[in-house]
Amino acid sequence: MEFRTISAETVTAAVKKLFMDCNYFIGGDILCALQKARENEASPVGKSVLSQIIENNRIAAEEEIPICQDTGMAVLFVEYGDKICIDGDFDEAVNEGVRQAYRDGFLRKSVVSDPVFDRVNTRDNTPAVIHTKIVSGDKIRLTAGGKGFGSENMSAVKMLAPSYGVDGVRRFILDTVFRAGPNPCPPIVVGVGIGGTFERAAQLAKKATFRPVDTCHADPRYAALEDELLAEINKMGFGPAGLGGSTTALAVNIETAPTHIAGMPVAVNICCHAARHAGTEI
Amino acid sequence: MIKRITLPITKDSVADLNAGDSVLLTGTILTGRDAAHKRLFALLEQGEPLPVDIRGELIYYVGPAPAKTGYAVGPAGPTSSYRMDMYTPALLDRGLKGMIGKGARSREVIDAMVRNKCVYFAAIGGAAALIAKSIKREEILCYADLGTEAVRRYTVEDFPCIVAIDSRGNNVYETEPLRYRDESILPCDVPKP
Structure with missing residues (x-):
């Protein structure tokens, strides 16, 4: 059986870009829905709020800064092809991508190491929540989101x-x-x-x-x-x-x-x- | 009509504010959220002095993102206020004049607001990049070890917010949704099996 080798650096770079992109650029589907909502909104205050949200999203995309200060806990859905071989640790490659995105992308580090007793910030927004599913093929499909709490x-x-x-x-x-x-x-x-x-x-x-x-x-x-x-x-x-x-x-x-x-x-x-x-x- | 307020907020301007008013704040405000509130509250419980003077101040519930190179501050929208509810009455009783956040407050907080003649402003959640345009400077006052949760002093110019709960306890989160609620709404209580 032929295996495709992917470097851990490739995974890290892809994850880094996903988290920076999703925090700066709102999806076209959401933007359309917000614009449609503004047209149909019954409340004048509501219309004004929607205008400010749309303007906020424009500023974030134009200046490449986060839409929201809560840049979230990093969540990934991974469809991992069964003909893939990674030259390294996959989860660590993903977490390194998260680390780099939150450091170099000026994203907020919002993760604490222990949920109850210590609650000390890990200072690099890791670990990510990674849902991996093995599928047939030689590709890795990544869907990432920064989930605000x-x-x-x-x-x-x-x-x-x-x-x-x-x-x-x-x-x-x-x-x-x-x-x-x-x-x-x-x-x-x-x-x-x-x-x-x-x-x-x-x-x-x-x-x-x-x-x-x-x-x-x-x-x-x-x-x-x-x-x-x-x-x-x-x-x-x-x-x-x-x-x-x-x-x-x-x-x-x-x-x-x-x-x-x-x-x-x-x-x-x-x-x-x-x-x-x-x-x-x- | 938009009301412009120069900080520190006076007793008279608090009394003049009504729930639903649009407001632009200019001056300085404090910041603090979950972890800082927990520490401040613990000091009050122990009868210890606070590391920052809260009397007459407004506190903004925010944990900003880092400032990008060339920016004075990072994106800084409000966080949900209810998580600060258990600490807030003690701070209001000690002279805090108001809060800026988003979302509902507990009965205990509203009672403490009325008792002490305080105001609660709502900023728009998720409009962090836009809101940061009105924050000109930041200075960390204490709890730097908390990172984003450190207590800061922000210098703001025309910081946009809405009076969510006024000093008489009028509450837009209670009144405004009712004006747009359709009574034909389906029941949403889950019945017992």
């Missing part, structure tokens, strides 16, 4: 019984968004993971926040649920920055997976309007 803190997982049905799923998602209220920097992107196990649902929800907001679930029933939930969330009235208005969310993205006969896990991962993600292939 203002919105991460508003996220939730619930193990619903199958008897709850779609109504239970709907209520849990709406309940989570309602409880978050003005805190997660609306307009938000709501990532939902349904199915799998406890941790798979959460991982799917994160993946859903990385999906462009102008896409929908492949199954028309879930796509309809995404639309319905978005409309319901925008009736809540929180509005841009939570100061009141008709744009509380830009999108609801649902990802699904097979699950156990006894369960229906649902995870809701909330992302702020600075929904930063970027992808590349090596």
Whole structure:
């Protein structure tokens, strides 16, 4: 079997560029959604907030400075080809890319080593959260995002019984968004993971926040649920920055997976309007 | 109408502010967030003096990104205020005049604001690059070991914010969403099995 060798430096350089890019340049899908929201926003204050967010994103891109001071915890989804050989440690190559991006890109170091007792800043924003999946092929596909914790803190997982049905799923998602209220920097992107196990649902929800907001679930029933939930969330009235208005969310993205006969896990991962993600292939 | 305020904020200008007012602040403000609040609160609990005089000051909940070469400060938008709620009443009772942050506050914070005639401003979360344009200078005052969470003094010019909760306890996070809430909204409580 032929293997393709990739240097650890190549991985590091790709990861570094992804984290700098995603923190400076908002995605075209988010920008379009923000502009459309500004046209349709019912509140004058909400319209003004959306204008300031759009202007902020323009300044960040033009000057190559972070959109938000919370440049996030580094999260990567990796599709790792089974015909790849790395001349080094893959996770270390990724973390080195994160280290360099946050140092050379003037990004904020927001990670503490121990969650409860020490809480000492690691000063280089490592370690990254790396989700690796082995796929066939000789390429590495990287999708990276800097996840801010203002919105991460508003996220939730619930193990619903199958008897709850779609109504239970709907209520849990709406309940989570309602409880978050003005805190997660609306307009938000709501990532939902349904199915799998406890941790798979959460991982799917994160993946859903990385999906462009102008896409929908492949199954028309879930796509309809995404639309319905978005409309319901925008009736809540929180509005841009939570100061009141008709744009509380830009999108609801649902990802699904097979699950156990006894369960229906649902995870809701909330992302702020600075929904930063970027992808590349090596 | 936009109200311009020169800092330090006076008792009269706090009294003149109403929830929902757009404001531009000029002068100096303090910064501090989770870790600094924890330390300041611990000192108050022990009856020790604070390393920075908070009387009459506004504190901005921010952990800035580093300043790019050639810039005075890095991007610096507000962080969620609720995480400071358990420390805030003690600081207000000791003379802090107000806070700048984003998002809801607890009943205890609002009561302490009314008791001490203080104001809570909201800055726009996620507009860090834009907000940094109104911050002209920074100086680290204490807790430099906390990095981004160190306590700084910012010199600001026309720093844009909105009065989120005024000194009488009027709260835009309570009143404004209701004006845009559609009562036909589906129930969102999860029933018991």
